[in-house]
Amino acid sequence: xxxxxxxxxxxxxxxxxxxxxDDHYCExxxxxxxxxNEIPIIDYLKCEGCGACKVLCPEHAFEIHPVKSGxxxxxxxxxxxxxxxxxxxxGSTTSGKLVSEVKEFAKHxxxxxxxxxxIVDGPPGIGCxxxxxxxxxxxxxxxxxxxxxGLHDLVRILELVxxxxxxxxxxxxxxxLKSPFQKKFKKYVKDTEYKILGKIDFDYAIPxxxxxxxxxxxxxxxxxxxxxxxxxxxxxxxxxKKL
Amino acid sequence: xHKLRNGSKLKEGTNKKGKKMDxxxxxxxxxxGGVGKTTLTASLALLASKxxxxxxxx
Numbered sequence: 339x340x341x342x343x344x345x346x347x348x349x350x351x352x353x354x355x356x357x358x359x360d361d362h363y364c365e366x367x368x369x370x371x372x373x374x375n376e377i378p379i380i381d382y383l384k385c386e387g388c389g390a391c392k393v394l395c396p397e398h399a400f401e402i403h404p405v406k407s408g409x410x411x412x413x414x415x416x417x418x419x420x421x422x423x424x425x426x427x428x429g430s431t432t433s434g435k436l437v438s439e440v441k442e443f444a445k446h447x448x449x450x451x452x453x454x455x456x457i458v459d460g461p462p463g464i465g466c467x468x469x470x471x472x473x474x475x476x477x478x479x480x481x482x483x484x485x486x487x488g489l490h491d492l493v494r495i496l497e498l499v500x501x502x503x504x505x506x507x508x509x510x511x512x513x514x515l516k517s518p519f520q521k522k523f524k525k526y527v528k529d530t531e532y533k534i535l536g537k538i539d540f541d542y543a544i545p546x547x548x549x550x551x552x553x554x555x556x557x558x559x560x561x562x563x564x565x566x567x568x569x570x571x572x573x574x575x576x577x578x579k580k581l
Numbered sequence: 582x583h584k585l586r587n588g589s590k591l592k593e594g595t596n597k598k599g600k601k602m603d604x605x606x607x608x609x610x611x612x613x614g615g616v617g618k619t620t621l622t623a624s625l626a627l628l629a630s631k632x633x634x635x636x637x638x639x
Binding site for chain 2: 418422449450453457474475490491494504544554575
């Protein structure tokens, strides 16, 4: 079980002074006043568990408690590989902390000592969970597509990866998209001289494999996507040997 | 002791060839969602699990 902290209210201690609202104790606007019962109400989706209300209330009518905000799940998949992932509850915060805890959980699993390769499926974006995920990585594969948003977000993620000084390479998915943007994308790759680990052309085998909940290299091993991924895998091995 | 799919067992800290190993951590990232991170992760992990050189976890 994965926990974060949230505020709770002890109505017996409240003297109904409305100070918590008037003096704006909560920076996250998690406190509102219940006119009927003359007590503050905590909005748990907004509460960050910072503890300001607990410190500021002269009557000590607020407490901070750990609450379940997600789970870490681990099991051996059909291929005998240990799969560990984290699941946050709807509206819960600190997903970066969950990522860190999933990594710690993995390191303490029995199978970790017997494994020699950990593949981390990163969260999207460049926010807190991605930063938590990047810490401690030996190698990064940045996957993108030759579209305006693909390039825009590739630039952002690579800026972040470079700050961590982690060696990386790029995989271009849907590489054969007929788009006027292709030229700009190719120019970016040429100008930056970033290493392209491989390209995967658009292939219906991928969505089909997903609908059968199978990796494409198993569902359609002879598909062009699978062949491209196998080449990427071989190149990745070579890159890892250089580390 | 790690048990392989064929029933044989591995010494701790060695790969399927019995060679000493360190755990390498590879991250698949993208600046946005929906570009194929999970598709690539699943496929690479499956290929690694079939490869004598690696014992992967995801």
